Amino acid sequence: ELKVEQNPLFLSMQEGKNYTIYCNYSTTSDRLYWYRQDPGKSLESLFVLLSNGAVKQEGRLMASLDTKARLSTLHITAAVHDLSATYFCAVDSLLSSGSARQLTFGSGTQLTVLP
């Protein structure tokens, strides 16, 4: 059974600081996703990482994937208050029927950026 672990689960940081969220997963996969969720809202896709060594950046967020280590990171540079949200990583895996893929989610990292 695929397990996806994120840490930290809660992160409080000051504006302007840098920090990294980690996502470890237990079985081989070459697709990993990062989503953002604001309170009471649905999930917004941030990044799709499709291969070992993939790195993607959007604004103050940068995501990377190391499939050999089964690790993805989401790095936050010079945080601003607008980045406060819950961030989920999700790993792509085959459904038991083999018919398609599903996402297995981590528990999420609740990020609070303090002014």
Place this chain on the structure above:
Amino acid sequence: GAGVSQSPSNKVTEKGKDVELRCDPISGHTALYWYRQRLGQGLEFLIYFQGNSAPDKSGLPSDRFSAERTGESVSTLTIQRTQQEDSAVYLCASRERLAWGKTTDTQYFGPGTRLTVL
């Protein structure tokens, strides 16, 4: 509409009652997923539909849960004889399937239905 829509947005019900949740996927998206998100947790996969193929029900937690989808349109998730542990946000997501049989890599999520079982 431009995105995945779900209704109702909130549902409060009494233990033992049946509830039906609705999902309208993005037009043209043939793949549809239902997930459950308990408070403070990640998403749990429930069921997957792809076109007219038999759904993958491997994530359904019990036989009280069922879902239907007609073709590539609306889907309904039904929970019978609701229990308090069914309280959660139920999220629907759709994904495009390209003509040559490959899916794109992003699932687009609806706003969810928050179910509270008293």
